[in-house]
Amino acid sequence: MRENLRLTGTHVGCDTSQCGACVVHLDGKAVKSCTTLAVMADGHEVKTIEGLAADGAPLHPMQEAFREHHGLQCGFCTPGMIMTAVDLVHRKGHELSDEVIREELEGNLCRCTGYQNIVASIAAGAKAMAKSDLA
Amino acid sequence: MYEFKYHRPGTVRQAANLLVKNEDAKLIAGGHTLVPVMKQRLASPPHLVDLSHIEGLDTIEMKGRSLVIGATAKHAEVANSAIVGEAIPALAELAGLIGDPAVRHRGTIGGSLANNDPTADYPAAVLALGATxxxxxxxxxxxxxxxxxxxTALEADEIITKxxxxxPKKAAYIKFRNQASRYALVGVFVAKRPSDVRVAVTGAGSDGVFRATAFEEALKKRFSHKVLDGIAVPAEGLNSDLHGSAEYRAHLIGxxxxxxxEAANAKD
Incomplete structure (x- = not known):
């Protein structure tokens, strides 16, 4: 994805399926791309952070929520956080408690320790997604 | 990555034939053990046989009085299956404790069992429930x-299908996570079956998953946590490392x- 397609939004973090910076959607479900063979995805749909909103169009509501609530410091973990968050909303709906969000972020590490605002961003983004056409 | 040949069989028979033809072939389903191992060059199989596109290999269903889970059923599918939740809720809960949400979207029950990692969760359920x-x-x-x-007892060209x-009458799984890896430092699956009680322990044994028979005998007489007072699992034969001594693990098992x-009894 990064070298051949130049889709560099997906980050290489730990490269051992722990940190979640590389999360993409495979057939609509969050997976860790560092531990998913590209050949196994042949014939399936892969969506990266670049695919959430069209180029030049308004941001996806989850992206917008991260901007609005300052859900990032250095930004390295952000693409994975957002892809995980969108998957979480697809699975658990638009009203997410902080407890559920924190539990679901088990596989996403932020080393700036900025979880407070990440959790606030996801809660707001989840609500905003209910009113948006972007899934 | 180094070069390897990728095969995508459509049936278990085709997959088995590929294993016979290519001696060094490895099976892959979710890949969440094999891919990291390949990236570290701890394994470099020249052939990969992908089981994840075989239709029907991930089916979850009741057959008579048994819950049957297909080998490529993913952890998330087992965790969220209404059939599993109805038949053996403890098994659904166990699947929901493996890794994290993204890992559970890829990892499979067959892969976990074929790998038989001494800190994996599924082996405890399989041994305690007396699965086949x-x-x-x-x-x-x-x-x-x-x-x-x-x-495991698997032969080189043998493939788990389900x-x-x-x-069971009652069952529960309790896992004490390693704070860093989040694998089970110790995990205990207790099952009250029609004829006996089984207690299977993962994470602690230096030889992998095992049954705590002293606990089983006491619990068979009366299925209450109170009968366990005064009984302990010996520390001998348990893992001892920087995460916990054998004595600590023995204590945790109790x-x-x-x-x-208590959790199994609370489910009534």
């Missing part, structure tokens, strides 16, 4: 299937077994 591992060749009882660290779990029995 069904392969393309035969049926294996849990007791004969697990053969030590990363070691796992059959007899439905604590978690009590909690599991």
């Amino acid at each position: 591992i069904v392969t393309n060749k035969r049926r294996l009882k849990a007791e004969e299937y697990f053969q030590g660290l990363f070691s 796992v059959m779990f007899p439905v 604590v978690l077994t009590r909690r599991a029995v």
Whole structure:
């Protein structure tokens, strides 16, 4: 994805399926791309952070929520956080408690320790997604 | 990555033939053990046989009084299955404790069992529930299937197709996570079956998953955590590392077994 397609939004973090910076959607479900063979995805749909909103169009509501609530410091973990968050909303709906969000972020590490605002961003983004056409 | 040949068979028979033809071939389903191992060059199989596109290999269904889970059923599918939740809720809960949400979207029950990591969760459920591992060749009882660290009764060209779990009267799984890796430092699965009680322990044994028979005998007489007072698992033969001594793990087995029995009784 990064070298051949130049889709560099997906980050290489730990490269051992722990940190979640590389999360993409495979057939609509969050997976860790560092531990998913590209050949196994042949014939399936892969969506990266670049695919959430069209180029030049308004941001996806989850992206917008991260901007609005300052859900990032250095930004390295952000693409994975957002892809995980969108998957979480697809699975658990638009009203997410902080407890559920924190539990679901088990596989996403932020080393700036900025979880407070990440959790606030996801809660707001989840609500905003209910009113948006972007899934 | 180094070069390897990728095969995508459509049936278990085709997959088995590929294993016979290519001696060094490895099976892959979710890839969440094999891909990291390949990236570290700890394994470099020249052939990969992908089981994840074989139709029907991930089916979850009741067959008579057994819950049958297909080998490529993913952890998230088992965790969220209404059928599993109805028949053996403890098994659904266990699947929901593996890794994290993204890992559970890829990892499979067959892969976990074929790998038999000594800190994996599924082996405890399979051993405690007295499940049967069904392969393309035969049926294996849990007791004969697990053969030590990363070691199973599977032959080189043998493929797990499904796992059959007899439905217990009560069951619960309690896991004490390693704070860093989040794998089980110790995990205990307790099952009250129609004829006996089984207590299976993962994470602690230096030879992989095992049964705590002293606890089983006491619990068979009365299924209450109170009967466990005064009984302990010996520290001998348990893992000892920087995460916990053998004595600490032995203590945890007692604590978690009590909690599991209480949890199983609370499900009524």
